[in-house]
Amino acid sequence: MQSWLNQFMSYLNTEKGLAKNSIDSYRRDLIYYLDFLESRQVRHLKKVRESDLTHFLYDLKEKGRAPSTISRHLASIRSFYSYLLREKVVQRDPTAHMESPKVIKKLPKILTIEEVELLMNAPDLDDPSGLRDKAMLELLYASGAKVSEMLAVNLDEVNLSLGYVKCTNKTRERIIPLGKYAIETLDNYLQKGRPAFMKDIQEQSLFLNQQGKRLSRQGFWKLIKKYALKADIKKDITPHTLRHSFAAHLLENGADLRSVQEMLGHADISTTQIYTRVTKTKLREVYTKAHPRA
Numbered sequence: 001m002q003s004w005l006n007q008f009m010s011y012l013n014t015e016k017g018l019a020k021n022s023i024d025s026y027r028r029d030l031i032y033y034l035d036f037l038e039s040r041q042v043r044h045l046k047k048v049r050e051s052d053l054t055h056f057l058y059d060l061k062e063k064g065r066a067p068s069t070i071s072r073h074l075a076s077i078r079s080f081y082s083y084l085l086r087e088k089v090v091q092r093d094p095t096a097h098m099e100s101p102k103v104i105k106k107l108p109k110i111l112t113i114e115e116v117e118l119l120m121n122a123p124d125l126d127d128p129s130g131l132r133d134k135a136m137l138e139l140l141y142a143s144g145a146k147v148s149e150m151l152a153v154n155l156d157e158v159n160l161s162l163g164y165v166k167c168t169n170k171t172r173e174r175i176i177p178l179g180k181y182a183i184e185t186l187d188n189y190l191q192k193g194r195p196a197f198m199k200d201i202q203e204q205s206l207f208l209n210q211q212g213k214r215l216s217r218q219g220f221w222k223l224i225k226k227y228a229l230k231a232d233i234k235k236d237i238t239p240h241t242l243r244h245s246f247a248a249h250l251l252e253n254g255a256d257l258r259s260v261q262e263m264l265g266h267a268d269i270s271t272t273q274i275y276t277r278v279t280k281t282k283l284r285e286v287y288t289k290a291h292p293r294a
Contacts, residue, residue, distance in 0.1 A: 001034050001045055008083050029076035045084060050094050053077070057098070071100040108244035108274065109235055116141060116245060118231035120181075131193030133223055135185045136207055136215075137242065139165065142182035144246035144263050147220055147239040154204040160187055167265070174265050247275040 009027055012018045018026075036056050042048055060070045074095065081093040111119065120137055124130035140150055149167040157166040160183050167174045178186075199212025207215045221239055228237040235241075243264070250260050261272040 001037070001043070004045065004084065004087075004089060005030055005034065005080075007087075008080055011083055025072075026076050026079070029073045030080055033073065033077055033080075046090055048090075048094050050097065053094050053098055074098060074100050108248075109237075109241060110245040110248045111233070111235065111237075111241060113249065115231070115233050115235070116242075116249075118233060119227055119237075122227040122231045125188070128193040128196035131185075131189045132197070132207060132215075133227065135182075135189035135193070136220065137224075137227070138182040138185040139178070140239075140242040141246055142179045143167070143176040144243050144250075144260075145176065146243060147217055151205075151207060151215055151217060151220065153206045155206055156204070158186065158206060160190075172265060174263070176263055244275070247272070251275050 005027070008030070009023055012023050012026060033056060036059060037043075037048060037052060040052060040055070042052055057070060057074065060073060065073075078093075078095045081090065081095055084090045085093060120134065120141070123134040123137070125134060136150065139145070140147065143150070143165055145165070145167045153165060153167065157168070159165075160178075163178045163183055164175050165178055167176060194206075194208060197208035197210065197212050203212060203214075205214035209215045209219055217239070224237055224239055224241075228235075247260050247264060250263075251257070257272055257276065260275070264272060266272045
């Protein structure tokens with residue numbers, strides 16, 4: 001069974017082009033599953049029955065795993081069996097009639113417009129690091145890009161005269177418009193901030209660290225936590241918070257759902273629809289506080 005697991009990992013990498021983190025997640029889930037089968041004396045994938053899957057999911061539940069975690073495990077196993085069927089290793093998929101546990105999607109945490117202002121004003125603009133950090137914060141909020149996308153941007157993918165940034169991932173490319181604040185802070189960073197970090201004139205990364213290399217996701221995580229603390233924002237901010245706030249604030253101010261979907265790069269509009277729940281929740285809070293008979 002282990003050899004087929006290794007081949008599946010290779011398939012995810014070479015044919016599906018998944019990121020290392022995603023492949024590692026699949027590997028962990030499937031190793032856990034195969035170990036469980038071993039404990040039940042099931043040593044060949046052809047011999048797995050639906051009852052084995054049922055016991056596996058029950059075992060996860062008994063160990064206190066969240067419905068979202070159980071759903072992820074089942075999704076990993078389904079993908080594995082889809083591959084095994086394609087390779088004719090098995091003749092049937094024991095997950096075919098399994099239902100995933102219902103997962104209640106948590107509403108994403110967003111900042112108020114006032115909190116966004118506080119965060120944007122936190123960096124020190126007399127320092128090259130502050131110019132860089134301000135530019136990153138403004139770019140994230142202006143574009144709704146993922147942090148990984150923002151940090152992957154190269155110099156030739158930003159066009160300040162036309163006001164757009166190009167974000168690229170493994171599957172698609174998006175051209176996202178920028179507002180005047182993002183354009184201004186990016187220009188300041190390029191003129192006065194980035195040269196202070198440059199060690200190699202051949203380096204094409206837009207955002208550089210102290211070593212003159214591409215800034216890492218971990219580096220940005222520390223920065224946004226620092227600025228949230230400096231701005232005295234009590235919410236637990238993550239690198240994704242500005243992306244969530246971007247989407248919710250656009251919808252609050254009348255943007256249509258399809259446009260927001262396109263800017264976020266969501267393949268399915270149902271993923272974008274969660275932000276409409278955020279705006280409805282906010283409207284309810286405003287109504288409850290403001291209406292004399294609420």
